[in-house]
Amino acid sequence: MKGPSTFNRVSVAAGLAFLYLPIVLLVIYSFNASRLVTVWGGFSTKWYAALLRDDQLLDALGVTLRVGLISATLATVLGTLAAVALVRSRRGRLLFSGMIYAPLVMPEVILGLSLLLLFVAFGLPRGFWTVTVSHATVTLCYATVVVQARLVSFDGALEEAARDLGCTPVQAFFAVTLPNIAPAVAAAWMLAFTLSLDDLVIASFTSGPGATTLPIRIYSAVRLGVSPEINAISTLLIGLVATGVIAVYLLNMRRRTAAP
Amino acid sequence: MSGRSRTGLAALAPLLWLGVFFLFPFFLVAKLSLSDTALAMPPYAPRVDWSAGIEGVRAFFAALDFETYARLTSDSLYVASYLSSLKFAAVATGLLLIIGYPIAYGMSRFPPSQRLALLMAVILPFWTSFLIRVYAWIALLKPQGLLNAALAQVGLGPLNILNTDTAVYIGLVYAYLPFMVLPLYAVLEKQDQSQLEAAADLGCTPSQAFWRVTFPLSLPGVGAGALLCFIPMVGEFVIPDLLGGSGTLMLGKTIWTEFFANRDWPAASAVAIVLLATLVIPIVLYQRQQQKMIEAGQ
Amino acid sequence: MTTSRRPRLNIGAVRSSFAPWTDPTLQPLVRFEGVTKRFGTEIAVNDVSLSIYESEFFALLGPSGCGKTTLMRLLAGFETPDAGRITLADQDLAGRPPHQRPVNMMFQSYALFPHLSVEQNIAFGLKQQGMPREQIADRVVEMLELVRLNGLAGRKPHQLSGGQRQRVALARAIAPNPRMLLLDEPLAALDKKLREETQFELIALQQRLGMTFLIVTHDQEEAMVTADRIAVMREGQIVQIGRPAEVYETPNSRYVADFIGDVNLFEGSVTAADGKLVKMTTADCPAGFEALEDDAVAVGATAWLGVRPEKIQLHLDPPRDGPNRMAGKVADYGYLGDWTTYVVELESGRTVRAARANASRLVARPIACDDPVWLTFTPDAAVVLTR
Numbered sequence: 054m055k056g057p058s059t060f061n062r063v064s065v066a067a068g069l070a071f072l073y074l075p076i077v078l079l080v081i082y083s084f085n086a087s088r089l090v091t092v093w094g095g096f097s098t099k100w101y102a103a104l105l106r107d108d109q110l111l112d113a114l115g116v117t118l119r120v121g122l123i124s125a126t127l128a129t130v131l132g133t134l135a136a137v138a139l140v141r142s143r144r145g146r147l148l149f150s151g152m153i154y155a156p157l158v159m160p161e162v163i164l165g166l167s168l169l170l171l172f173v174a175f176g177l178p179r180g181f182w183t184v185t186v187s188h189a190t191v192t193l194c195y196a197t198v199v200v201q202a203r204l205v206s207f208d209g210a211l212e213e214a215a216r217d218l219g220c221t222p223v224q225a226f227f228a229v230t231l232p233n234i235a236p237a238v239a240a241a242w243m244l245a246f247t248l249s250l251d252d253l254v255i256a257s258f259t260s261g262p263g264a265t266t267l268p269i270r271i272y273s274a275v276r277l278g279v280s281p282e283i284n285a286i287s288t289l290l291i292g293l294v295a296t297g298v299i300a301v302y303l304l305n306m307r308r309r310t311a312a313p
Numbered sequence: 314m315s316g317r318s319r320t321g322l323a324a325l326a327p328l329l330w331l332g333v334f335f336l337f338p339f340f341l342v343a344k345l346s347l348s349d350t351a352l353a354m355p356p357y358a359p360r361v362d363w364s365a366g367i368e369g370v371r372a373f374f375a376a377l378d379f380e381t382y383a384r385l386t387s388d389s390l391y392v393a394s395y396l397s398s399l400k401f402a403a404v405a406t407g408l409l410l411i412i413g414y415p416i417a418y419g420m421s422r423f424p425p426s427q428r429l430a431l432l433m434a435v436i437l438p439f440w441t442s443f444l445i446r447v448y449a450w451i452a453l454l455k456p457q458g459l460l461n462a463a464l465a466q467v468g469l470g471p472l473n474i475l476n477t478d479t480a481v482y483i484g485l486v487y488a489y490l491p492f493m494v495l496p497l498y499a500v501l502e503k504q505d506q507s508q509l510e511a512a513a514d515l516g517c518t519p520s521q522a523f524w525r526v527t528f529p530l531s532l533p534g535v536g537a538g539a540l541l542c543f544i545p546m547v548g549e550f551v552i553p554d555l556l557g558g559s560g561t562l563m564l565g566k567t568i569w570t571e572f573f574a575n576r577d578w579p580a581a582s583a584v585a586i587v588l589l590a591t592l593v594i595p596i597v598l599y600q601r602q603q604q605k606m607i608e609a610g611q
Numbered sequence: 612m613t614t615s616r617r618p619r620l621n622i623g624a625v626r627s628s629f630a631p632w633t634d635p636t637l638q639p640l641v642r643f644e645g646v647t648k649r650f651g652t653e654i655a656v657n658d659v660s661l662s663i664y665e666s667e668f669f670a671l672l673g674p675s676g677c678g679k680t681t682l683m684r685l686l687a688g689f690e691t692p693d694a695g696r697i698t699l700a701d702q703d704l705a706g707r708p709p710h711q712r713p714v715n716m717m718f719q720s721y722a723l724f725p726h727l728s729v730e731q732n733i734a735f736g737l738k739q740q741g742m743p744r745e746q747i748a749d750r751v752v753e754m755l756e757l758v759r760l761n762g763l764a765g766r767k768p769h770q771l772s773g774g775q776r777q778r779v780a781l782a783r784a785i786a787p788n789p790r791m792l793l794l795d796e797p798l799a800a801l802d803k804k805l806r807e808e809t810q811f812e813l814i815a816l817q818q819r820l821g822m823t824f825l826i827v828t829h830d831q832e833e834a835m836v837t838a839d840r841i842a843v844m845r846e847g848q849i850v851q852i853g854r855p856a857e858v859y860e861t862p863n864s865r866y867v868a869d870f871i872g873d874v875n876l877f878e879g880s881v882t883a884a885d886g887k888l889v890k891m892t893t894a895d896c897p898a899g900f901e902a903l904e905d906d907a908v909a910v911g912a913t914a915w916l917g918v919r920p921e922k923i924q925l926h927l928d929p930p931r932d933g934p935n936r937m938a939g940k941v942a943d944y945g946y947l948g949d950w951t952t953y954v955v956e957l958e959s960g961r962t963v964r965a966a967r968a969n970a971s972r973l974v975a976r977p978i979a980c981d982d983p984v985w986l987t988f989t990p991d992a993a994v995v996l997t998r
Contacts, residue, residue: 065431166568189330278451518708
């Protein structure tokens with residue numbers, strides 16, 4: 054391996070600059086004292102203070118967090134089961150994996166519309182639970198993929214050893230398999246939670262009055278134009294997610310280096 | 314074998330869940346696309362009249378027709394927005410390949426210890442809100458935005474990019490870049506260095522070795538990245554809605570408008586079915602590829 | 612271990628007259644002159660000078676990390692020397708990238724292109740040379756026949772067995788007709804039986820093509836069987852160059868004696884040396900050692916006597932007194948089928964390995980552990996080593 058050439062370095066640097074520049078600018082301008090985007094009016098945290106007084110926004114944040122916690126947990130449980138089934142069984146796998154992989158790429162408008170029609174057909178009032186169930190459905194596919202990737206490299210002989218030593222299949226799963234795939238399960242939960250936190254399109258279709266999520270609230274504000282308040286709430290969300298992701302990354306790094 | 318019935322049991326819950334919440338709703342969308350609009354809540358007809366028993370079901374099926382589809386094909390706006398969606402997605406996929414490949418290739422040339430950090434750096438934006446990342450570009454591209462402010466500093470501009478197709482392309486490339494880079498990186502990183510040496514040994518210059526060995530070997534990654542970006546981009550809503558102009562036609566936006574603004578649920582459903590039919594083959598291709606890649610990790 | 616017993620090919624008789632390195636009028640094909648290569652602070656190749664002649668089958672032999680692969684990669688152009696120069700047919704190779712060097716390499720991992728068929732892999736280098744299409748097709752067929760892979764032309768590498776892949780890699784490297792073929796551990800990935808067969812195939816192939824082969828290996832048997840000359844490497848330096856028999860029978864150091872084959876080394880001090888016979892005293896043999904040795908050895912110096920196990924005779928009855936005679940008892944033995952190796956504990960406490968051919972299926976007097984035995988060897992069986 055000769056190491057990266059100048060061209061390689063420039064490509065990577067330019068790519069990262071492209072990815073981060075808009076985000077960095079957004080964060081910087083969230084501290085702008087001026088309401089105008091292009092004018093730097095000095096450092097200020099007044100927009101953050103304004104957020105705290107915005108009851109609608111805080112309500113939406115509460116809804117989003119509750120939807121995220123419940124849907125991510127549901128998705129992780131179902132996704133882990135699905136991953137186990139996908140890795141271990143042969144029958145009916147094509148249909149099953151089709152149902153897992155299709156939602157990953159399918160346009161969100163289609164998913165949102167179809168879920169909405171389901172709730173309407175059953176006469177269910179749209180609200181908190183319809184959004185939660187919808188998010189769980191979509192994010193469970195992501196969770197499956199994350200856990201599945203870990204499970205394929207998991208040595209099945211470990212589970213067989215546990216059963217040989219007297220575990221029932223279910224005991225063996227909880228005693229041996231689950232602890233070993235735990236990092237992937239945690240990552241799956243994180244991913245499901247973040248996706249739920251971010252989703253606008255599916256939530257717009259499946260939520261009803263009283264269950265307005267934060268992205269819906271941000272979207273309606275964004276349609277009116279750029280404002281420092283949106284920059285501030287965006288910055289908070291970015292900070293929250295980035296902290297979580299980096300923490301998980303460092304945790305994994307430490308575990309890896311601590312392993313013999 | 315008890316092992317099989319056990320995994321069967323594990324599969325039951327997610328299978329049921331996906332059956333009810335993912336598969337079944339598509340029948341509803343298909344059914345609705347054959348219905349007519351009505352001034353009611355929900356705004357479509359017919360509905361099954363369960364009180365009339367079998368007759369009611371029969372009457373329900375008799376009332377279904379392809380009128381909505383006929384309406385879609387006769388209206389040039391729908392046709393134009395279908396074609397324009399495919400064009401946006403195809404061109405953006407091409408741009409993503411051109412931009413993403415050198416990045417992924419560059420990353421794979423770094424020493425392994427630094428690659429993980431670079432990988433993290435590319436993934437991190439994917440974790441941050443899609444909506445927020447698109448929003449960030451509004452501030453950059455709008456007429457009195459940061460880009461024009463910067464251009465004015467060097468005596469150029471102003472450029473009117475926001476609410477044009479150019480802005481949509483920028484948004485698509487920006488938002489989907491990690492999805493292109495990751496699969497490309499995954500195949501490039503695995504490449505055996507001795508194959509490049511073998512190519513050089515057999516008379517290839519570095520660029521010939523790239524085109525004859527590295528690039529053909531990376532084609533699975535190119536395919537995965539292209540599908541991963543193309544499929545959702547065809548139905549993209551947020552980007553054309555926020556960055557595009559009134560003339561920007563994309564199916565995702567059409568469905569949204571028909572549904573929320575025009576309250577034409579059958580039309581929205583028919584557009585969704587057409588979109589789905591268009592994407593079925595790419596989706597199956599993508600699923601096959603993913604399955605293969607995951608199993609290769611075994 | 613079993614090396615000395617492996618028969619040389621019949622062609623060995625012809626090859627024994629092949630010794631271009633003894634002819635001062637001949638120019639070597641490849642010359643390494645004071646070549647040094649460092650990786651960071653580590654010296655992989657340390658001031659190596661070496662000549663390889665046209666049509667020679669040359670082996671670089673040494674343990675992993677001795678610099679043999681680096682030396683080969685310097686020749687192929689994948690590494691650049693920090694000092695010294697490498698010439699091929701009197702042309703300095705400095706600054707020439709790998710694709711401009713008329714040598715081809717067969718990689719240890721084979722490095723077959725997984726997206727190309729067998730045929731396309733073999734044609735790869737020919738296309739690079741700009742050979743016309745029809746000629747490429749002919750050459751590919753010729754190569755497929757050469758390595759006996761006819762009928763597999765359309766297969767992809769992953770559809771081949773290990774042995775078949777190895778032959779594709781060989782054909783691909785030979786196809787462009789290089790001035791020299793470099794083989795990096797070519798047989799390491801094969802199982803034992805296939806490896807032995809392939810060794811002989813390689814020799815036959817090299818004879819047929821008349822091509823210069825440079826093989827890198829850590830397997831002394833592979834080097835002994837295939838090569839005209841062997842260079843034994845240690846820590847980036849060449850410690851001995853010679854024909855296989857020379858390196859085996861007259862190693863120039865304890866390192867070479869020990870690395871190639873099995874050897875018993877006895878430490879002692881030289882009491883007499885007349886340019887023909889060396890006498891030594893040692894704790895292991897009360898009557899002392901005598902060995903034939905032409906080279907000058909300083910009287911009074913510490914030296915080591917190397918004796919191969921198969922050159923030691925094992926006696927159940929005490930032989931007549933004299934030098935090179937040691938008494939002991941059998942501590943252990945291993946039956947190998949064709950041979951039995953005995954581990955004998957001497958009165959001095961050290962153990963000696965002696966090997967005995969199982970010439971007959973019937974053993975009149977089986978030897979068991981703790982049996983008293985006597986070991987002897989002739990003066991021409993031993994070699995005196997001073998380092």
